[in-house]
Amino acid sequence: MRSGAATLALAAAVAFALADSSIVVLALPELYGDFNTTIQGVSWVVTAYNLAVVVGAIAVLPLAGRVRPAVSALVGLLIFAVASIVCAAAGGLALLIAGRTVQGLGAALLLVSSLPLLVALTGPRPHAISVWVSAGTLGAAAGPAVGGILTQLFSWRAIFAVQAPVAALAVVAARERSAWLVPPAQPGRERPSVAAGVGLALAFAALVGALFLAVLLVVTVWDFGPAKGALVVSALPIAAVASRPLARLLSRPVEIAGGALLLAAGLVALAFLPASSAAYAVPALAISGVGLGLALVPLTAASIAERGDLERSASFSVGARHLGLVIGLVAVAPLLAGSLDRAGDDATTSATRVVLDARIPLQAKIPIALDLYRAFRKAQAGQIPDLAAPFNAHGAGDDPQVRQARDDLLAAVRAPLTRAFRSSFLLSAAFAVLAGLVAPAFRTRIE
Amino acid sequence: MTGRSGLLALAALGLAAVILIAVELARGGASYGSVATEHPCAQRAAFQGGGLDATVQRIVLDGLDGAACRLGTTREQLVLSFSGTGPTHWSRKTIERAVRAGLLHAVDQAQARGDVGSLTAGLLRQVIERAPLQLLINGGAALGGLFG
Numbered sequence: 170m171r172s173g174a175a176t177l178a179l180a181a182a183v184a185f186a187l188a189d190s191s192i193v194v195l196a197l198p199e200l201y202g203d204f205n206t207t208i209q210g211v212s213w214v215v216t217a218y219n220l221a222v223v224v225g226a227i228a229v230l231p232l233a234g235r236v237r238p239a240v241s242a243l244v245g246l247l248i249f250a251v252a253s254i255v256c257a258a259a260g261g262l263a264l265l266i267a268g269r270t271v272q273g274l275g276a277a278l279l280l281v282s283s284l285p286l287l288v289a290l291t292g293p294r295p296h297a298i299s300v301w302v303s304a305g306t307l308g309a310a311a312g313p314a315v316g317g318i319l320t321q322l323f324s325w326r327a328i329f330a331v332q333a334p335v336a337a338l339a340v341v342a343a344r345e346r347s348a349w350l351v352p353p354a355q356p357g358r359e360r361p362s363v364a365a366g367v368g369l370a371l372a373f374a375a376l377v378g379a380l381f382l383a384v385l386l387v388v389t390v391w392d393f394g395p396a397k398g399a400l401v402v403s404a405l406p407i408a409a410v411a412s413r414p415l416a417r418l419l420s421r422p423v424e425i426a427g428g429a430l431l432l433a434a435g436l437v438a439l440a441f442l443p444a445s446s447a448a449y450a451v452p453a454l455a456i457s458g459v460g461l462g463l464a465l466v467p468l469t470a471a472s473i474a475e476r477g478d479l480e481r482s483a484s485f486s487v488g489a490r491h492l493g494l495v496i497g498l499v500a501v502a503p504l505l506a507g508s509l510d511r512a513g514d515d516a517t518t519s520a521t522r523v524v525l526d527a528r529i530p531l532q533a534k535i536p537i538a539l540d541l542y543r544a545f546r547k548a549q550a551g552q553i554p555d556l557a558a559p560f561n562a563h564g565a566g567d568d569p570q571v572r573q574a575r576d577d578l579l580a581a582v583r584a585p586l587t588r589a590f591r592s593s594f595l596l597s598a599a600f601a602v603l604a605g606l607v608a609p610a611f612r613t614r615i616e
Numbered sequence: 617m618t619g620r621s622g623l624l625a626l627a628a629l630g631l632a633a634v635i636l637i638a639v640e641l642a643r644g645g646a647s648y649g650s651v652a653t654e655h656p657c658a659q660r661a662a663f664q665g666g667g668l669d670a671t672v673q674r675i676v677l678d679g680l681d682g683a684a685c686r687l688g689t690t691r692e693q694l695v696l697s698f699s700g701t702g703p704t705h706w707s708r709k710t711i712e713r714a715v716r717a718g719l720l721h722a723v724d725q726a727q728a729r730g731d732v733g734s735l736t737a738g739l740l741r742q743v744i745e746r747a748p749l750q751l752l753i754n755g756g757a758a759l760g761g762l763f764g
Contacts, residue, residue, distance in 0.1 A: 418622025427626045434633035441637060441645035449640060456633045515651040521692040525677060530669045588649025 175342035176290045180300055182246060182339035183283050184308030185332050186276035190219050190494050191309065191380045195317035195388055196325030203325075204262040212502045215381075217266045218273040219494045225277025226488035233480035238282040243340060245278025250336035257329035277487065284473070284483040290345065294479075301483075302469045309376070310406035310461060313384035314399045361482050364610035365471035366489040368425065371604035372464050373493030377501050378436045378597025379405060379457040382590055383450070390586045391445045404451045408458025413466070415459075421467050421611040428463025429605025431456055433598040440594035445583040464604065471611060497600060505593045512589035517545070519581035520556070527574035533563045537574075556582060657685035671731045675722045675740070682718030687711070719744045
């Protein structure tokens, strides 16, 4: 394999390993139904992976300096690939969470050891760091959209099934001669920036809002299809990439502080949506995306020491960002679960009001009401029922009154559920503001 | 471009974010999704429309309003309690009494409005006083059937 292709394969594996933090988020409702579990139980599918990456990133530190990075990467890729297959075939939640934990450990090995390999494959250290940071940022930002599309086109198992071949391709990259010969790292005196680590952790805690909550809201609550949902959500990664030319004009402190504040502002805008509409969500996500692009790249780059042991730096950086995700998830999950419980009651009340007041004849109203009741009963596995179907089955296509009743009902259900995300978005915004507070610790300019 | 233009671009983005939030709040973002709790006995606008179907719906909805008022709950919560998904503070007998009383009052109102004649109103009262509760709960269908 030529080194360009090898770099691409390795960068793809890095992107997937970092996307895995969020890639499964849109599959959670399906997993919830398939495994008949609780919200807290299914949230461990996400949390276990991120926690394992944190633990793994710290646990591999003793290996740095003793084992060649290519060997560590190879072992990490193999563990990651096998665990992905186990996850794809898991018949129960316990096995899936176990698979995710092992997958996280493999990802930690891969992520930590991939950085020196990229230096060997791409040349100068700054360029390799740039490839590593960009792959990670793109993977993290695009993860939910990719996972959502795979889940809706195939099933949640497809998310894991596609990762095994990507990891297998990267195995070939790790065996590339220039990468294979990279010696074990020598411990250096350079220490990673603690401020960058704290900022990175807080920024990733905030990203739980932009990555997980926004995607869940748009695709699950608003019931956007895969194409429209991906289009709305892709505002985030597109804006993150588009922000890079602006970043080059700013000093590092301004880039971090400005990015964090924009991320917070986008999250506040998501908290106060006045309608379940892409017209508001897209600009809010785009603002979050610009903030993400501005803040994350310099924080990640600053978390890697300019000289010295790359594996230790990568371990610190990966550990900080995934610790931030775990903190964000642990803080947001119970908050959202509580809000959604109350919002579910409000949505049911609103839906009942709409049906009772609907200006449609009784011959249509009663069967629609009964079908809606059955749909609610059937959907108790944590999924939002297909509330449009009863109206469509009873003339919404031809009868404007039935169609109006359907639209009123969907709006009445979505509004309280959308509002339920508010406190979680605001908490995420608070994390973003805190991340911006580390900005004064950086004085150098990004060239 | 210079660092100054970068700062200007950043400030413009910040301003755009503030404008977006202001527009959202101006369009009801703060209250969006909140479900107003109506007073159980507050007078609602009558169900609009002419003909038999609208008359039946008016009687059923007014009856539910009356029953909910007697129980100190909302019409929606009362309907949800029928399906077992709403509050279940009341015994079946209490609900039955409230629904019958609410529907009887609704028939009185319908007669007063001229929606139904005295003969039909009398028949309806007989049905409401004697019919099983489930028939009253599915009042629309039952009454529609009686008229149809």
